[in-house]
Amino acid sequence: MTKLPQLQLDLDAIEQRFSDCRAWEERYRQLLLLAKGLGKADPTLRQEAHLIDGCESDVWLSFEQQQLQLDSNAKIIRGLLVMLLACLDSYPLSQAQSEFAALLKRLGLAQHLSESRNNGLQGIWQAMYAIAQGDEQTFCR
């Protein structure tokens, strides 16, 4: 059993938050609020060795002592990381990425899945697959 110490929300709660949003501003307000839920990462996380390749903003990932930690210097990405962690918490790793993509589409945030943004989200999944090496339970609570 491993822990996702930063996560404070489940998928239903996330969907609930977005369900009343009409304008894009409201969706991004919610996303920025979610970002605060990511909580403070271990200060040693933000170092070169933990950096995921991404063009526009930095994303750091570590998996030590069975603890997955994620962080970014961009707030919107931090909000998306909360959603990613929630997906990881509810689904086996092999399904989590497609569930994450489906969630973003449902919530009107599909533009963040575009390859042209090269925002490191794809890189995070690749890094997690590399760590898990096929073990579906690696990142489960």
Place this chain on the structure above:
Amino acid sequence: MSQTAFRSLFPCFSTKDRFPVYLDSAASTQLPQSVIDAQVNYCRAGHANVNRSGHTLARQATDKFNQTRQLVAAHIGAQAEQLIWTSGTTDAINTVASGLTHLLTADDEIWTTELEHHANLVTWQQLAATTGASLRYIPVLENGDLDIAHFEAQLSKRCKLVAIAHVSNTTGTINPVARVARLAQQFDAKVLVDGAQAVAHLKVDVNQLDCDYYVFSGHKMYGPTGIGALYGKPAALDALQPSKFGGEMISKVSLSGSEWNQLPYRLEAGTPNIIGALGMGAAAQFLADIEFNERHRHERQLLSYALQQLSTHPEVELLAKPMLQTSVIAFRLRDIHPQDAATLLDQQGIALRCGHHCAMPLSAKLSDVGSLRISFGLYNEPADVDALMQAIDHCVELLGDD
């Protein structure tokens, strides 16, 4: 011609769907109707390969293609036979780098600058690695200008080549390329000028610049993608060994060896991008049809209005203040990651670039998290700057509260 008249020449701005406030012309410009027509009309009228078959349709295509070479050459004050078609600026730089490999040794120096696009930097890193030559950089000063005094002091007869952008794609700095060329030529070094960001905005005369090579792309001067050009002085083009083989670059082939065709064909392997070239020719014609001073005045007014608006906004930090600048501005918003800003600006219909702009060394010097970049084309208006400023306010309001 009035501002709205410029804009009306570009059909994308009158589409029914809401078109963004387009502030990303340094990445690629929109196409005017005349450039679209030139390509479509050629395709509709029937097409043939050039410089090969002798039938009437092929001769017509070849004639048209050759006139186009003349048009594009004239845009930078050159003659048709001095112009090589390439797939773009990057391809042109690579053609020069491969072509000069045989002339460089481990004792030589290649100079470029800290403000280059990766195409005009990584290519020389590779050439230096292949030949053992040293790669040296003209430093960039705090304000975004180049430290030419440093270059002048360090320059020696070891220098064989200087590769420099005419205009920086990140800061809009207009570099003193004519002066750099004069300095370099005292030591018989060749000079390549990357004109990708200049050809749509400045009056370029390669004779006045006196550079050996000048390279540029169609898609940053209102033409299509996938086409560009390499200009060279006759001796400078002669010095280039071909790096791609086949097609009309060959004059004679036997099983024991082959001979190369004359310039410009020697450096144009394979069937050229005929449709792209016709589009680029139409783009050169489009620019020639508008009086330069009129275009220049419009772009200068736009730039100074944008600089004035951005520099007086309390949350905006300009990242460079070059002495001479054209059509590009790099900035960021205080305490806001550029990617967050770009996402929310995109939601408000503002199309701009965020990140390192394919110039990581310069970008890292200006800001540790990259920057936002706006860049203008003829179709932009002061109202676009107003829309940007309003969107920035909204962005600050959404992101600023914690």
